[in-house]
Amino acid sequence: MIVVMRRGAEQAEIEHMAQRVESLGLKAHIIVGAEQTVIAAIGDKRPETKESLESGPGVASVMPILAPYKVASREVKPESTQVVVRDLKVGAGCLGVMAGPCSVESEEQLITTARAVKKAGATALRGGAFKPRTSPYAFQGMKEEGLKLLAAAREETGLAIVTEVMSPEDVELVAKYADVLQIGARNMQNYRLLEACGRVDRAVLLKRGPAATIDELLLAAEYILNEGNQNVMLCERGIRTFETHTRFTLPLATVPYLHQKTHLPVVIDPSHGTGHAYLIEDMCAASVAVGADGLIIEVHPKPEEAMSDGYQSLNLDQFAQTMTKCRKVADALGIEM
């Protein structure tokens, strides 16, 4: 940590802060500059100490040197993590595709979709049974009934099941039916939920919140990892910016950035990331090219009649066409898909 003193900070203030640093178990190096003095605080990382040092007398700012996350970092585990669930392989050179409807609506809707996405090359079926909805007046999902339909679709197709869990008390129930527990963007910092997902034997897909920094995403992942569950996939699904022509802004640079910082695989969600069906094919191809380890895509037999997210769902033909394009890029770049 670097404690930057104000220009004109008094000697007593500088000494006080050096002592504060030492009292936190860190070693203080005072460096007197031409205009400002800085104190380098050397030692194990202690991000929480930053908070109090900043209010010390004469302090201009405190700059952390070390990343705040640990077990998710590539420094701790240099080799890439691959999450494998049935035929779904995500990470370490393999691109896994999870596809299906936003909400599970009926047996027919689900099984039709499941067959089609499997035929087109997906290895996991996504579908929401518990739906977090911005409005209390919107469709809230089929709940356990939906989970049963998902399990039945797995029975027939062999696809791994990805579905959202919204609350710690639902984790056990959802884990009974699902292969991958999805933690939605709204819940990225719902720490009790993260901890509960860290204690079950199911892979977890953790979505980035729309205002979360990458450090915050990785710290959220650590809440899961620290409970023992190492099968964590990170998912970029777009951030909130001033742009309105897309629902969110989908920053694909997240992928190579995360690949440098963490061993966890990175999945892209171009459905939420763009919010418009006609943008998804190209953004899927770009996601493959940028090195994403997985894709999660909303697909519906009749988007116009979908009970949620119809505007960003591909129909079955569009999805097949998207997969064809993605495979061309993957083949060209030597990515297993």
Add this chain to the structure above:
Amino acid sequence: MIVVMRRGAEQAEIEHMAQRVESLGLKAHIIVGAEQTVIAAIGDKRPETKESLESGPGVASVMPILAPYKVASREVKPESTQVVVRDLKVGAGCLGVMAGPCSVESEEQLITTARAVKKAGATALRGGAFKPRTSPYAFQGMKEEGLKLLAAAREETGLAIVTEVMSPEDVELVAKYADVLQIGARNMQNYRLLEACGRVDRAVLLKRGPAATIDELLLAAEYILNEGNQNVMLCERGIRTFETHTRFTLPLATVPYLHQKTHLPVVIDPSHGTGHAYLIEDMCAASVAVGADGLIIEVHPKPEEAMSDGYQSLNLDQFAQTMTKCRKVADALGIEM
């Protein structure tokens, strides 16, 4: 709702969409423009229908006319809601001040703060016992022990107690000790938690998420209101923008905007909204001038030693000085404080 058809949309597409609109129980008015046709869909609001209409053939976009929230709206309840808990009065011309440490750390820290903020004019004591922390390695709060200290401070000072609840299963416990349940920014869309807080007999302080739109904030409030709890305060604590010289960007225009849209009172949190102690006094005065119904301010006897948020905590003298300035503005504008 206005369904805007693409330039060059075919007559069959227009008719199809008009029928879709009617099938949703709305009345369709087709308006043929010089360049584009629009279909006005008249009837009760159904925000969820927007999602499917947008994927209809020939549709360019769908524009909602009505606000998505209902019971929080001023149209439904024109008179302003005032939340009253012990001596704390928030809304309808009264400005309530909630002050105290970020985290409850010890009996002495808490009672010292409680006495000082009461003396300076606060009517509620804030303090975190369950702390949602970005990092799993940071101090997570004293939990029930902290709640007991808060209750003891109320016993001595008469201040109302405001404290955060992080999970549905904690609501009962926290409600046992607290007067106001705070829902933090990270949990603004934790719907199970919102519903649980809607079912207890405690006032609720709902913080805006840093990427939440105002509509999303009001819809979150409706999750609480719809369960029966009408004592809801909204809290603006800053949004995430590209600015880095403040921790968040605190948009005070939220106050007059919300006052027009909703009857619920609006509280400002300049501590999180700026992230720097030296900006808080001026932003408090501005909050009073803009018409805020309440202030929630972090105060610590020794910010430099605080276990969390020290850099944005006022010390006892700074808080007293801030209150003096706020009172001048309130008096000048006829606000009861």
Add this chain to the structure above:
Amino acid sequence: MIVVMRRGAEQAEIEHMAQRVESLGLKAHIIVGAEQTVIAAIGDKRPETKESLESGPGVASVMPILAPYKVASREVKPESTQVVVRDLKVGAGCLGVMAGPCSVESEEQLITTARAVKKAGATALRGGAFKPRTSPYAFQGMKEEGLKLLAAAREETGLAIVTEVMSPEDVELVAKYADVLQIGARNMQNYRLLEACGRVDRAVLLKRGPAATIDELLLAAEYILNEGNQNVMLCERGIRTFETHTRFTLPLATVPYLHQKTHLPVVIDPSHGTGHAYLIEDMCAASVAVGADGLIIEVHPKPEEAMSDGYQSLNLDQFAQTMTKCRKVADALGIEM
């Protein structure tokens, strides 16, 4: 345009606004809804009228239907524009690569770079002679001396020259040496400069401002197009968001979105868009896959010694490797490069 009246707007207000609409030469359709009345204003687009209508009595909001831009729109010109300058071809199925140093620094630096980027497959050389610098204390460019070096490099290599022009009075001078005039992000709404570039016989590369909406970008392009110059390329170089791990946030969805709205080609600048050399190769590949018509990339023989933008410049080997990867993707997708 749709004029949305407030709930409870009086009949006289509604009639007044209908008359205002008619007085602007538009036809007014009054549609009485269950809760609110809207007035559809039909006729030629007049974006400027929106501004005054919104302050009318009883008006809640005014929603434009038509896009504000015209001659840039694909509706006006359905076939894609291809900009051709020497061997540089951008648009309509061709991907052009412009590469070179941020600043022209010396003859040797420039010619070394020019030879290397040509060999690797670029068809244009970029390099700044007039440098807009955030700080008045930073290197401001070699000015005309730099232009001469660029022209000399063209002489030897045949590469088209792309360089920035900062002010209307420099347009003639820069056009004397350059093939493509670059308008930087800071000047996207410098209308005098746009107009001046619209009057010369040189292609123009117009960069999106970091806070500009797509509509604003297209309206800026119209300032150029309306003066007669049709050889305009749009350039996405990233927007300002809360993210700090990249210099800007580079939203590749801009490409398919713009392809739907405009006939103008779209170039991606991953150097400014990410701000870190190690992210550029993957983002270039993704740009090709998403359908970009061009790439503009900062390349320097010794990035560590660059007088500007060293941290986001590829060295000569990295550039060659990037081109190899891009060509694989382009070949796989049938893009000419």
Add this chain to the structure above:
Amino acid sequence: MIVVMRRGAEQAEIEHMAQRVESLGLKAHIIVGAEQTVIAAIGDKRPETKESLESGPGVASVMPILAPYKVASREVKPESTQVVVRDLKVGAGCLGVMAGPCSVESEEQLITTARAVKKAGATALRGGAFKPRTSPYAFQGMKEEGLKLLAAAREETGLAIVTEVMSPEDVELVAKYADVLQIGARNMQNYRLLEACGRVDRAVLLKRGPAATIDELLLAAEYILNEGNQNVMLCERGIRTFETHTRFTLPLATVPYLHQKTHLPVVIDPSHGTGHAYLIEDMCAASVAVGADGLIIEVHPKPEEAMSDGYQSLNLDQFAQTMTKCRKVADALGIEM
């Protein structure tokens, strides 16, 4: 400057970077940490060197310590600058109010407004003669004819004249008629314009660009100050964020932050900052309370008929009422207005 080396950086890389630092005329202190090594580079500020250091071998990041601006800083000039033009006084305890129409439209419109704003307490008249418009199809201003009307209004009322200049070649003409040259948000980084305004004997009002950081704003001010003109006012007019219920997001914390960093006065523009007439009164009062040195407000006799910005213009009565409220706050806080 702090050069942070990557974890595992080799000794040779560390030494290389230390030499690079020394070769830039700075003194290098190598500090070996538990996990990472940092090199503190001590000496005069050289922000431009940051750019090349970051691309050095083994470098993780480079963190500047010193602010990049100089002559605008309060460290260089501790006492606050007050800009005085006729009766307009801005800064150092005085709050100046500039009010008037967005565009000068006619003699009657202007003089009516001028009389009314003077009567209500404004000391300067704002009005646009050269209008930068997002759309080439919108009203572009009356140009010199408008300037003459402004001068005539000054003749009658004694109000100082504030008007925008868009291009370096117009500076002389505009300076002939105006007392204060306004540089619009779109031109904040139009360096030629900044320099031209720095060479005339007129006060300058420099507006913050909607994506500009505070450091960028202060560096833009230095382009003016360095040419000799010290009469510079900074203006916060809102930044671009994800919020859509206001036209921009107006962060009032800019005022106390800038007051700490710079001696230049800070003006707030609540008209552009909110974009809605009904939000302006409260935001003006808040601006006074937060310590702003000036206000610039759009006022029009008939906003509904304004040729630009009608939706954010106060009518004459609303302006008088706003001034009354502001004066109450100013009086309560001992601010001269």
